[in-house]
Amino acid sequence: MKKFISTFIALILCSYSFAGTLFPKHDINDPKLSKNTVMQLCQKSLMYAPRQLEKWCEKAYEMGYWQALEVISLHTNDGSRYITEAQRHAENGDPDGILALAFVYESGRFVTQNLHKSIALYNQYLNENQGIEEEKMRVNRTHEALYLIYTELGDFEKAAEQKRFLDGSNYIESKEAILKKQIQEAGISIDSEQ
Template identity: 90%
Template sequence: MKKLIYTFFVLILCSDSFAGTLFPKHDINDPKLSKNTVILQCQKSLMYAPRQLEKWCEKAYEMGYWQALEVIGLHTSDGSRYISEAQVHAENGDPDGILALAFAYESGRFVTKNLHKSIALYSQYLNENQGIEEEKMRVTRTHEALYLIYTKLGDFENAAKQKCFLDESNYKENKEAILKKQIREAGISIDSEQ
C-alpha cells in the first residue's frame, strides 16, 4: 500500500515533467509562432495543460482557427460560441461549418441531439461537395455517418442507399489501407504482413 501511495505522489509531483515533453514550452507572445504551432498547443492543452487552454485556444481563434472554440467549449462545458461560429460558417457554405453542425446534432454535443437536422446538414454537405476530389474522403465518411443514423432511425431504405455508396467506393478497404500506411509510416510493424 505504501508503494502505491508513493507512486501516486511521484506521478503527481512529476506530472509537469511528463507534460513538458508532450506540451512543448512556447512563448505565447512570440510573434514568430506559426499558426500550426498555436493550433497544436490549443489542441494539446486540453490534455496536457488545461490551465493554459483558454489562452492558447483564444490565440488560435484570433489566428483564424475557429474550431479552437470547440476545445474551449469542451473545457468549459459551454460550446455556445463554437455552435454560433459553426452556424455562420455553415450559412456561408463552408464544408467545415456544415460538418461541424451535422456532427453536433448527431452527437448532441453543445446542442440538443436532433438526428433529422443532422441528416439535413450531412445531405447539404453531400449536395455541395459530392464531386470535389479534395473532399472525397469526407464525402465517403459522410455517407457512413448517414448510414449509421438511418440505421438508428430504422429507415432501412435510406440506410441501404448509403451502404450501396460505401460498397461501390470500397470505403472499408480504402480506410484499412490508409490505416496500414499510417502505421508503417509511424515505424510500427504489422504482424500479419510478415
C-alpha cells in the same frame, strides 16, 4: 507514513515533468509561431496543460482557426460560442461549418440531439461537395455517418442506399490503406497471425 509521502511527492513530480515533455514551452507572444503550431498547442492543452487551454485556443481562434472554440467548449462545458460560430460558417457555405453542425446534432454535444437536422446538414454538405476531388474522403465519411444514422432510425432503405454508395466508392479499402500507411509510418508492426 514518510515512505507514502515521499512516494506521493515523487509521483507528482514525475507526472508533472512528463506532461511538460508532451506540451512544449512556447512563448504565446512569439510572432514566429505558426498557425499550425498554435492550433496543435490548443488541442494538446486539453489533455496536457488545461490551465493554458483558453489562452492557446483563443490565440488559435484569433489566427483564424475557429474550431478552437470546440476545444474551449469541451473544457468549459459551454458550447454556445462554438455553435454560433459553426452556424455562421455553415450559412456562408463553409463545409467545415456544415459538417461541424451535422456532427453536433448527431451526437447531441452542446445541443439537443436531432438526427433529422443532422441528416439535413449532411445532405446539404453532400449536395454542395459531391464532385469535388479534395472532399472525396469527407464525402465518403458523410455517407458512412448517414448510413449509421439511418440504421439507428430504422430506415433501412435509405441505409442501404448509403451502403451501396460506400461499396461502390471503395471507401473501406481506402480507409484500410490509410490506416496501414499510418501504422507503418508510426513504426508499429502488426502480426497477421493473431
